[in-house]
Amino acid sequence: MSATLPTGHRRIDQLEMRGIVKRFPGVLAVDHVDFDVCSGEIHALLGENGAGKSTLMKMLYGLYQQDEGVVRLNNAEVRIRSPHDAIQNGVGMIHQHFMLVPSLTVAENIALGMKSSRGWRLDLDLVSKRIRELSERYNLKVEPDIPTWQLAVGEQQRVEILRALYRGAALLILDEPTAVLTPQEVDDLFVILKKMTADGHALIFISHKLHEVLAISQRVTVLRDGRRVDTIPTEGATRLKLAEMMVGRPVVLEYERPEVTVYSDRLQVRNVSALNDRGEVGLRELSLSVAGGEIVGVAGVSGNGQHEMAQVIAGLRPLTGGKIEINGQDVTGRSPSVVRKMGVAYIPEERMIDGVVKDFTVAENLVLHDHGRKPFVSQRIFMNFKAIRDACQEAIRAYEIKTPGPDVPIKNLSGGNIQKLVLARELARQPQLLIAAQPTRGVDIGATEYIHRQLLKERARGTAILLISEDLDEIRALSDRIVVMYEGQIMGIVPGKDVNIRQLGAMMAGTPLDKVAEMS
Amino acid sequence: MFFSSPNQTIRKAFNRIFDTTPLLISLVAALVVASVLLIAMSTDPLQAYRSMLNGAVGTENAFAETLVKAIPILFVAVGICVAFRGGVINIGGEGQMIAGALAGVSVALIATSLPGPLIILFSLTAGFVAGALYAGIAGFLKAYFNVNEILSTIMLNQIAVQSMNYLLNGVLLDPTEAGTNHIPKTAKILAEAQLPRFSITLPDAIYGALQGLGFAGTPELFARTRLHYGMIIAILLAVIIYMLLWRTTIGYRIRAVGENENASRYAGIHVPRQIILAMFIAGGCAGLAGVVQVLGLQYRLQTDGSATGFTANAGFNGIVAALFGGLNPLGAIPASAVFGGLLVGAQKMQRDMGVPAALITAVNGLIVIFTVSSQMFARRRARRRAANEPPRSERVLDAAVNTPMEQQT
Numbered sequence: 001m002s003a004t005l006p007t008g009h010r011r012i013d014q015l016e017m018r019g020i021v022k023r024f025p026g027v028l029a030v031d032h033v034d035f036d037v038c039s040g041e042i043h044a045l046l047g048e049n050g051a052g053k054s055t056l057m058k059m060l061y062g063l064y065q066q067d068e069g070v071v072r073l074n075n076a077e078v079r080i081r082s083p084h085d086a087i088q089n090g091v092g093m094i095h096q097h098f099m100l101v102p103s104l105t106v107a108e109n110i111a112l113g114m115k116s117s118r119g120w121r122l123d124l125d126l127v128s129k130r131i132r133e134l135s136e137r138y139n140l141k142v143e144p145d146i147p148t149w150q151l152a153v154g155e156q157q158r159v160e161i162l163r164a165l166y167r168g169a170a171l172l173i174l175d176e177p178t179a180v181l182t183p184q185e186v187d188d189l190f191v192i193l194k195k196m197t198a199d200g201h202a203l204i205f206i207s208h209k210l211h212e213v214l215a216i217s218q219r220v221t222v223l224r225d226g227r228r229v230d231t232i233p234t235e236g237a238t239r240l241k242l243a244e245m246m247v248g249r250p251v252v253l254e255y256e257r258p259e260v261t262v263y264s265d266r267l268q269v270r271n272v273s274a275l276n277d278r279g280e281v282g283l284r285e286l287s288l289s290v291a292g293g294e295i296v297g298v299a300g301v302s303g304n305g306q307h308e309m310a311q312v313i314a315g316l317r318p319l320t321g322g323k324i325e326i327n328g329q330d331v332t333g334r335s336p337s338v339v340r341k342m343g344v345a346y347i348p349e350e351r352m353i354d355g356v357v358k359d360f361t362v363a364e365n366l367v368l369h370d371h372g373r374k375p376f377v378s379q380r381i382f383m384n385f386k387a388i389r390d391a392c393q394e395a396i397r398a399y400e401i402k403t404p405g406p407d408v409p410i411k412n413l414s415g416g417n418i419q420k421l422v423l424a425r426e427l428a429r430q431p432q433l434l435i436a437a438q439p440t441r442g443v444d445i446g447a448t449e450y451i452h453r454q455l456l457k458e459r460a461r462g463t464a465i466l467l468i469s470e471d472l473d474e475i476r477a478l479s480d481r482i483v484v485m486y487e488g489q490i491m492g493i494v495p496g497k498d499v500n501i502r503q504l505g506a507m508m509a510g511t512p513l514d515k516v517a518e519m520s
Numbered sequence: 521m522f523f524s525s526p527n528q529t530i531r532k533a534f535n536r537i538f539d540t541t542p543l544l545i546s547l548v549a550a551l552v553v554a555s556v557l558l559i560a561m562s563t564d565p566l567q568a569y570r571s572m573l574n575g576a577v578g579t580e581n582a583f584a585e586t587l588v589k590a591i592p593i594l595f596v597a598v599g600i601c602v603a604f605r606g607g608v609i610n611i612g613g614e615g616q617m618i619a620g621a622l623a624g625v626s627v628a629l630i631a632t633s634l635p636g637p638l639i640i641l642f643s644l645t646a647g648f649v650a651g652a653l654y655a656g657i658a659g660f661l662k663a664y665f666n667v668n669e670i671l672s673t674i675m676l677n678q679i680a681v682q683s684m685n686y687l688l689n690g691v692l693l694d695p696t697e698a699g700t701n702h703i704p705k706t707a708k709i710l711a712e713a714q715l716p717r718f719s720i721t722l723p724d725a726i727y728g729a730l731q732g733l734g735f736a737g738t739p740e741l742f743a744r745t746r747l748h749y750g751m752i753i754a755i756l757l758a759v760i761i762y763m764l765l766w767r768t769t770i771g772y773r774i775r776a777v778g779e780n781e782n783a784s785r786y787a788g789i790h791v792p793r794q795i796i797l798a799m800f801i802a803g804g805c806a807g808l809a810g811v812v813q814v815l816g817l818q819y820r821l822q823t824d825g826s827a828t829g830f831t832a833n834a835g836f837n838g839i840v841a842a843l844f845g846g847l848n849p850l851g852a853i854p855a856s857a858v859f860g861g862l863l864v865g866a867q868k869m870q871r872d873m874g875v876p877a878a879l880i881t882a883v884n885g886l887i888v889i890f891t892v893s894s895q896m897f898a899r900r901r902a903r904r905r906a907a908n909e910p911p912r913s914e915r916v917l918d919a920a921v922n923t924p925m926e927q928q929t
Contacts, residue, residue, distance in 0.1 A: 339788075358779075
C-alpha cells in the first residue's frame with residue numbers, strides 16, 4: 001500500500017502511460033506515447049497546438065478512451081473509462097475553461113455533485129470547514145461563502161484546484177493554467193503548485209509557454225505531431241532547445257528588421273475620445289500616427305483602452321470626440337465597410353468571436369468581406385464557388401494553413417491555423433493600414449514565427465501596421481515605435497530600438513514618459 | 521491527399537442517409553408516444569394510425585387534400601428557413617399570412633378590369649410585399665432598437681387578426697352580406713383571378729399499374745380535387761430561396777449574420793440590413809401563403825374572428841415543418857407534405873375513431889421535441905467524423921435551438 005497525502009487521500013507514487021495510441025478518423029492523434037509522472041514532481045507536457053497534449057491528458061482523465069496502450073497506477077494497471085473513474089483513482093484535471101456555477105458560493109460549487117455526509121440534508125458547514133483547512137494548507141486564499149461570480153479569474157482557478165483536492169486528487173492535470181492569468185497571478189499559482197508537490201502530489205503541467213515550463217517543472221516531455229520527441233530534465237534545458245524540439249527545426253526568437261522606406265502617415269488619430277462597453281470613458285484625447293512601412297506597437301496591461309482604440313479606428317465604435325484620418329481622408333464616424341474600402345485591414349483580438357464564423361467552412365470564411373467582389377461573384381449576386389475554393393487553396397498553400405481542405409468548417413482547425421486564415425484574408429486585399437490586435441495570442445510557436453514574418457513582410461511592402469499586444473517580447477521584436485497606454489491615455493511614445501524595459505513597465509503602470517525620464 | 525475513393529463515396533452516402541434517419545425516427549417516436557395517449561382514450565392506436573394514414577394518402581382525394589394543406593405550410597416554412605438562418609426567430613407567420621391575404625384580396629377585388637393573369641400577378645406581389653413589410657416592422661425594431669423579435673412578432677399576430685376582423689366587418693365586407701348577422705368575409709374574387717386547379721395526365725403504363733393496385737380514379741390525376749397551382753408556386757419558391765441562401769451573396773450575408781453577428785460586423789457587413797432583409801423575405805413568403813389561400817382555395821377572405829379561422833395554424837405549423845426540414849427550403853417540401861398529411865389524417869381519425877383531432881397538435885409538439893433531441897445524436901456522430909468530411913446537416917437545428925439563446929445573452 002502506498003502512503004497517504006496530508007489531504008488524507010491515497011498518494012500516487014507513480015503513474016505510467018505506456019504505448020498510448022489514439023486515432024481519430026483520418027488522424028493519428030497520439031502515436032505510441034510513453035509518459036510518466038511521480039509523486040512530488042511537476043512534469044511539463046509541452047507541444048504546439050494539435051501536438052496531442054490535450055488528447056493524451058483527456059485519455060488519462062477518462063474523457064477519451066485510448067485505442068492501444070496501458071495506464072499503470074502505482075504499478076497496477078487501471079482502466080479509466082470516465083472522469084468519475086479518474087477521480088476515484090485520484091486523478092483530477094483543471095480545465096482551461098472553469099466550470100463553476102456563478103450564483104452559487106464556493107462551498108456550494110465544491111459540494112455540487114457530491115454526496116452529503118448527512119444524507120438528504122446539506123452539510124455545507126462541514127464542507128466550508130474542510131475548504132478552510134485545505135485553503136490554508138496550500139495558501140489558496142479561498143473564502144467558502146462567497147458567490148463565485150464575485151471572484152477574479154485567478155481566484156476561480158484556485159477554487160477549481162481546491163475542488164480537485166477536495167475530491168481526493170493526488171495527481172492533478174493542469175491544462176494551460178496560466179493562459180488566463182496576469183503575471184502576478186501566475187506567480188501566486190506557482191507558489192501553490194510548489195507547495196503541493198512538496199506534499200507529495202504529482203502534477204502534470206500542459207503548456208506551450210517555454211519560460212513557464214522552465215520556471216516550474218522538473219522534467220519536460222515534448223510532443224510533436226502526436227509523437228513523443230523526448231523527455232528531458234528541465235535543468236540544463238534552454239528556451240531555444242525546447243522550442244526547436246517543439247517545432248522540429250531551428251527557430252528564431254529574434255528577427256532581423258531591415259531598414260525600409262518609410263512613407264507618409266497613413267493613419268492619423270487626433271484627440272480621439274470614446275466610451276467603453278460599460279459606458280465609461282475608454283479613450284481620452286488620444287493622438288497617434290502610423291506611417292507606411294512602420295510598425296507601431298501598442299503596449300499596456302489588457303483593458304487600458306487598446307481594444308477600444310482598434311475598434312474606433314475600424315469604425316466599429318462611435319467616437320465622442322476627435323478625428324481619424326486614413327491617407328489624409330477624414331473617416332471619423334464612417335461605417336466599418338467604408339473604412340475597409342479605404343484600405344484598412346483588421347485582425348481582431350477575439351478571433352473565434354469577431355474574426356471568423358465558426359460554422360462556416362474555411363473557404364467561406366476567407367471571403368467574409370470580399371464575397372461581393374470579383375472574382376468571387378459571377379452574374380451580380382451569384383457566388384462563384386470555384387473561384388472562392390481556388391483562392392482558398394492558394395491561401396492554404398501560401399500561408400501554410402493545416403486543414404483537410406477548403407470545405408471543412410473552420411472550427412475544426414487549430415487556433416494557429418485559424419489565425420493564419422484570418423491573416424490571409426486580411427492581407428489578401430493589400431491593405432494600406434493593418435490593425436493587428438493580439439495576432440499571436442494562443443497561437444503556437446511555429447505559427448507565431450510565421451505571423452511575425454508576414455507582418456515584417458507587410459512592413460517592407462510599405463503597409464502601416466498598428467500592432468496591439470500584451471506580449472512585450474512581441475512588441476519589442478517587431479515595433480519601430482512603441483506606444484504605451486494606460487487608462488485610455490497615451491503615457492508615452494518611445495523608439496522600439498534599445499527600449500528600456502523598466503521605462504516601459506513604469507509607463508504601463510501609469511507614469512507618463514516625462515515623469516519617468518525625470519526619475520531616472 | 522484527400523481524394524475520393526469508392527470507399528469514401530459509400531461512406532458519404534451512408535452518412536447522408538444516417539443524417540436524415542434521426543428525423544424519421546423522431547417522427548416515429550412521436551407517434552409511438554402519442555399512441556400512449558390514444559390507449560389512455562381507450563382507442564386502438566394501430567387502428568387509429570391506419571385510419572389516419574388512410575385519411576392522408578388513402579385515396580386520390582385524400583392525397584390531394586394533404587397537398588392542399590401542405591401548400592400554406594410550405595410557403596411559411598420556406599420563409600422561416602431564411603429568418604432562422606439569419607438568426608431571427610420569426611413567430612409571426614400567422615400575422616404575416618393575414619397581412620398578405622388582406623393586401624392580395626384587396627388587389628384582386630379592385631383590379632377587376634385587368635386580364636386574369638395580371639390580377640393574379642399583382643395580387644401575389646401585393647401579398648408578398650404586405651407580408652414582407654409587416655414582418656419588416658419586427659425586423660426593424662430588432663435591428664435598430666434590439667426589440668426581441670419573438671415578442672414583437674407574436675404581438676403583431678394579434679394586431680393582424682384584429683385588423684382583419686375590423687376590415688372584414690367594414691370596408692372589405694361582402695356587399696351581399698351587409699346586415700346585422702353577417703359572416704365576416706369579403707366578396708368572391710373573379711373567376712379569372714383564381715389560381716387554376718392542378719392536375720396531371722398519367723401515362724397509360726403508370727395508370728394501368730395504379731389500377732392494378734386498386735386505384736379507382738381517372739387518368740386525369742387530381743382533376744376532381746381542390747389541388748391548385750399554389751403547389752407549383754410554393755415548390756418554385758422553395759427552389760428559389762434555396763438558391764438564394766446557398767448560391768448568392770445575399771444568402772451568404774444573411775447566414776453569416778445568423779451564425780456570427782460579431783464577425784460579420786467586423787468584416788464590414790451591414791448587420792441591421794441583413795436582419796431586416798431576412799425578416800422581409802420570411803414575411804413575404806408567409807404573405808404569399810395567405811394570398812395563395814385566397815386565390816387558390818377559398819376565393820375570398822373569410823374568418824371566424826380568430827387567426828386560425830383563416831390560417832388554420834399554417835403560420836405556426838410552418839415553423840415546425842421548417843425545423844423538421846432541417847431549415848433547408850428543399851427539406852421543407854417533404855416536411856410540409858408530412859405535416860399536411862398529419863393534419864388531414866387527423867380529421868379522418870376523428871371521424872372514424874372519435875378521437876379529437878387536436879391530438880395531432882400534441883403529435884406536432886412531440887415531433888419538435890424529438891427532432892431537436894435527435895440533433896444531439898447527429899452532432900455526436902458528426903464530431904466523430906469531424907476531420908473527414910464537411911458536415912452539413914448536423915447543425916440543422918443549431919441555428920434554431922442555439923442561436924436565439926446566444927443572441928439574447
